[in-house]
Amino acid sequence: MKRPVAYLAGTGRGIPTKVMTNHDFAAIGIETDHDWIVERTGIVQRHIGRDDETTTSMAATAARAAMQRAGVTAGEIDAIVLSTATPDRLLPATAVDLQAELGATRAAAFDISAACTGWIYGMTVAEGLMASGVIETALVVSAEKMSAIVDWKDRSTCVLFGDGAGATVLKRAKKERDTHGILSAYMRSDGTLAELLWRPSGGAKVPYSQAVLDDRSTYVKMAGREVFKHAVRSMAEACDRALDAARLTGSDIDILIPHQANVRIIEATAKHANISMDKVYVNVDRYGNTSSASIPIALDEAIERGRVREGTTALFVAFGAGFTWGSMVARF
Ligand SMILES: CC(C)(COP(=O)(O)OP(=O)(O)OC[C@H]1O[C@@H](n2cnc3c(N)ncnc32)[C@H](O)[C@@H]1OP(=O)(O)O)[C@@H](O)C(=O)NCCC(=O)NCCS
Numbered sequence: 001m002k003r004p005v006a007y008l009a010g011t012g013r014g015i016p017t018k019v020m021t022n023h024d025f026a027a028i029g030i031e032t033d034h035d036w037i038v039e040r041t042g043i044v045q046r047h048i049g050r051d052d053e054t055t056t057s058m059a060a061t062a063a064r065a066a067m068q069r070a071g072v073t074a075g076e077i078d079a080i081v082l083s084t085a086t087p088d089r090l091l092p093a094t095a096v097d098l099q100a101e102l103g104a105t106r107a108a109a110f111d112i113s114a115a116c117t118g119w120i121y122g123m124t125v126a127e128g129l130m131a132s133g134v135i136e137t138a139l140v141v142s143a144e145k146m147s148a149i150v151d152w153k154d155r156s157t158c159v160l161f162g163d164g165a166g167a168t169v170l171k172r173a174k175k176e177r178d179t180h181g182i183l184s185a186y187m188r189s190d191g192t193l194a195e196l197l198w199r200p201s202g203g204a205k206v207p208y209s210q211a212v213l214d215d216r217s218t219y220v221k222m223a224g225r226e227v228f229k230h231a232v233r234s235m236a237e238a239c240d241r242a243l244d245a246a247r248l249t250g251s252d253i254d255i256l257i258p259h260q261a262n263v264r265i266i267e268a269t270a271k272h273a274n275i276s277m278d279k280v281y282v283n284v285d286r287y288g289n290t291s292s293a294s295i296p297i298a299l300d301e302a303i304e305r306g307r308v309r310e311g312t313t314a315l316f317v318a319f320g321a322g323f324t325w326g327s328m329v330a331r332f
Pocket residue numbers: 031032033036037040041116155156157159222223224225227228231261262289319320321
């Protein structure tokens with residue numbers, strides 16, 4: 001396939017207004033401290049959705065902003081690809097709720113379940129639909145209400161996550177601008193490691209296993225240290241693969257926009273890719289880990305702040321539950 005097939009025409013984000021700082025955990029009985037969280041993760045605060053701020057409503061806010069930036073109406077969207085680990089309900093997909101909300105009457109709509117790597121997976125799937133000639137315009141949305149699935153009694157996980165949504169409009173590349181768009185993409189997974197970061201129950205396999213079913217088994221469980229090691233290794237590998245496929249090196253990259261899980265993982269990834277930290281977009285301090293929404297939220301901010309402009313070459317890289325990991329190089 002000759003790339004680019006697709007280019008990023010617009011971005012948007014939908015962020016709940018309520019902010020929870022590291023100091024606010026004491027009020028809900030969590031024994032932690034600001035310095036511990038900052039030192040281990042870089043996180044200072046996160047946004048937490050109210051009851052009426054759902055995965056769909058955050059997705060809709062992000063989608064409308066992205067469509068406006070791209071100059072695309074709801075009727076022009078051929079496919080809505082929505083990544084989430086927190087669907088509003090298990091059936092049908094959250095993507096169809098978004099389709100109805102936007103009035104995108106011509107759009108196919110489906111969810112992608114790839115945890116924190118969901119935006120990379122979603123973008124790659126949408127690009128593939130364009131390459132096969134099935135669609136011309138896609139709305140790729142990543143929306144996560146992590147506050148609904150974290151265990152608010154487990155300090156080793158609840159301090160890490162936040163809520164939010166990011167959206168990207170993807171359009172078929174124009175011939176006259178054919179150096180702009182997605183230049184490479186890479187996706188991998190390893191399901192043998194699934195239980196290092198997971199929600200034991202909540203699916204159709206009931207009873208799952210008496211050994212794991214306890215009163216909090218619907219919440220996220222994580223082996224933090226193991227996840228950390230795999231994240232560093234996999235994100236490094238993913239950077240290499242996307243750069244190689246685009247025939248670029250770290251020095252050709254103007255901005256690295258990694259999944260925002262932890263500033264130490266981000267620093268290790270940048271170091272491996274030979275990209276200095278002044279070229280890395282970091283906002284984990286303000287949002288925490290918003291799972292698959294973290295890259296499109298960061299991209300939208302980077303565009304707004306002028307750090308991504310016409311001609312910018314960006315490297316995106318993510319890692320998440322599954323494990324899944326992946327990367328993408330795009331020129332704007
Ligand atoms: C979660 C993470 C911050 C924990 O840091 P760590 O250095 O590995 O810490 P540990 O889990 O080994 O715990 C060390 C101590 O801190 C304590 N601790 C855990 N959470 C704490 C918190 N929020 N506040 C204060 N202390 C805490 C532990 O109880 C433990 O205490 P002990 O030594 O008395 O038993 C770190 O492992 C990490 O960032 N992992 C990657 C997670 C991630 O990004 N996941 C998403 C990937 S998409």
